[in-house]
Amino acid sequence: MTNTLYCFGESGNAYKAAIALQLAGVDWTARHVDFFAGEARSPAFRAINPMGEVPVLDADRLILTQSGVIQDWIMDETGKLCGDGSKATRREILRWTIFDNQKVSGQAGPLRFLMNFLPEDKRPAEVIGFLAGRVKAALAVLEGELVGRDWLVGDSVTCADLSCCGYLYYPETFQFDRAEYPAIDAWLTRIAAQPGWAHPYDLMTRAFPAS
Numbered sequence: 001m002t003n004t005l006y007c008f009g010e011s012g013n014a015y016k017a018a019i020a021l022q023l024a025g026v027d028w029t030a031r032h033v034d035f036f037a038g039e040a041r042s043p044a045f046r047a048i049n050p051m052g053e054v055p056v057l058d059a060d061r062l063i064l065t066q067s068g069v070i071q072d073w074i075m076d077e078t079g080k081l082c083g084d085g086s087k088a089t090r091r092e093i094l095r096w097t098i099f100d101n102q103k104v105s106g107q108a109g110p111l112r113f114l115m116n117f118l119p120e121d122k123r124p125a126e127v128i129g130f131l132a133g134r135v136k137a138a139l140a141v142l143e144g145e146l147v148g149r150d151w152l153v154g155d156s157v158t159c160a161d162l163s164c165c166g167y168l169y170y171p172e173t174f175q176f177d178r179a180e181y182p183a184i185d186a187w188l189t190r191i192a193a194q195p196g197w198a199h200p201y202d203l204m205t206r207a208f209p210a211s
Helices: 012-024 067-078 087-116 125-146 159-164 182-192
Strands: 003-007 029-032 056-059 062-065
Touching: 003 012, 012 067, 012 087, 012 159, 056 067, 062 067, 067 087, 067 159, 087 125, 087 159, 125 182, 159 182
Parallel strands: 003 029
Antiparallel strands: 003 056, 056 062
């Protein structure tokens, strides 16, 4: 089976899919999408994903979009990253995936984009301030849940963890400092210790080279 992930290094959403593929031991290759040059909005790409977004997984011609859907496919195909695999556990993983999409990545992604990938004179201070407040509120929830426990669901790393950590390994500033969140910091260290883990910029090609 050929598994191709359409992605680019700066995308935390693509990283959620890439790191799940890695930790589940799925063979895959990265296909770089030149997002910042508009490739994701081109007719050719929209023929693959009309949403005009990464990640997209081509799993032997089965096209999957949205990181949560790709992670769900990985859990179904491999039986990994889903804890005990029970319906209750899968629902709990889904709960954290939705929380991440709405509260963590859903705010951190736009905030990081505005703070790092727009020209400085085009960065909207009020929007940045609003999103920063939303991110801090979401991270406070995550920090509270991780105090006294290793993983968000069950006794091992699951796609719940891999969803919520998607943007938290990036070096670009978005007003997240690991030192301010000791439980999150320890959790990120545990995830990074998993066999097969790699930093997003080691898994996927960057649009912007390291400065």
